[in-house]
Amino acid sequence: MTAKLVVLVSGSGSNLQALLDASADPAYGAKVVAVGADRDGTYGAERAAKLGVPTFVHKVKDYATRDEWDAALTAEVASYEPDLVVSAGFLKLCGPRFLDAFPGRYVNTHNSLLPAFPGMNGPGEALAAGVKIAGATLFICDSGVDTGPIIAQCAVPVEDDDTAETLTERIKEAERAQLVESVGRMMRDGWKVEGRRVILG
Numbered sequence: 537m538t539a540k541l542v543v544l545v546s547g548s549g550s551n552l553q554a555l556l557d558a559s560a561d562p563a564y565g566a567k568v569v570a571v572g573a574d575r576d577g578t579y580g581a582e583r584a585a586k587l588g589v590p591t592f593v594h595k596v597k598d599y600a601t602r603d604e605w606d607a608a609l610t611a612e613v614a615s616y617e618p619d620l621v622v623s624a625g626f627l628k629l630c631g632p633r634f635l636d637a638f639p640g641r642y643v644n645t646h647n648s649l650l651p652a653f654p655g656m657n658g659p660g661e662a663l664a665a666g667v668k669i670a671g672a673t674l675f676i677c678d679s680g681v682d683t684g685p686i687i688a689q690c691a692v693p694v695e696d697d698d699t700a701e702t703l704t705e706r707i708k709e710a711e712r713a714q715l716v717e718s719v720g721r722m723m724r725d726g727w728k729v730e731g732r733r734v735i736l737g
């Protein structure tokens with residue numbers, strides 16, 4: 537049976553595109569059934585719409601409280617009955633209601649080797665710290681900022697002439713491949729969480 541993915545985006549959606557491309561092959565075992573955003577006009581939503589994948593937008597500012605936004609987002613995502621919810625460049629922290637609705641089934645990809653450099657500027661902070669190896673982390677979301685159990689990590693070198701932009705792009709290339717491979721494995725073979733450790737298969 538093909539597993540169902542809902543992907544959340546705030547921007548360009550290159551990670552989303554990698555999942556859309558991978559899921560064109562039935563052997564991948566999963567397909568993107570909907571794409572949600574927290575703002576209008578994301579290229580991510582456009583990528584989905586081009587392929588006829590349903591999209592939705594819930595903006596925090598359209599709700600009286602953050603909790604109401606969280607409830608609306610939760611209900612919409614749940615209506616697609618996803619096996620996995622993927623945050624791929626989604627620039628919002630979801631609330632307890634959302635986390636409770638998709639326990640252990642809401643994952644995020646981040647552009648640093650966590651627990652180093654959580655937050656919005658992973659590559660820039662890695663560069664400023666002078667590390668020689670940077671990378672990306674796929675993890676199961678909890679209520680913290682980039683603090684959940686780690687599913688997979690990949691490393692890329694930091695070059696002497698890197699800028700935040702060139703390092704970001706090198707990380708993103710590795711990050712996309714990791715996302716596709718790990719989500720595919722999770723959906724085909726399953727996974728379990730033992731404390732802080734995530735075991736695939």
Ligand code: GRF
Pocket residue numbers: 545546547548549550551552580624625626645646647648708711
């Ligand atoms: C990714 O590098 C992710 O780690 C970071 O934002 C980027 C999203 O890129 N949080 P895209 O929208 O998938 O192109």
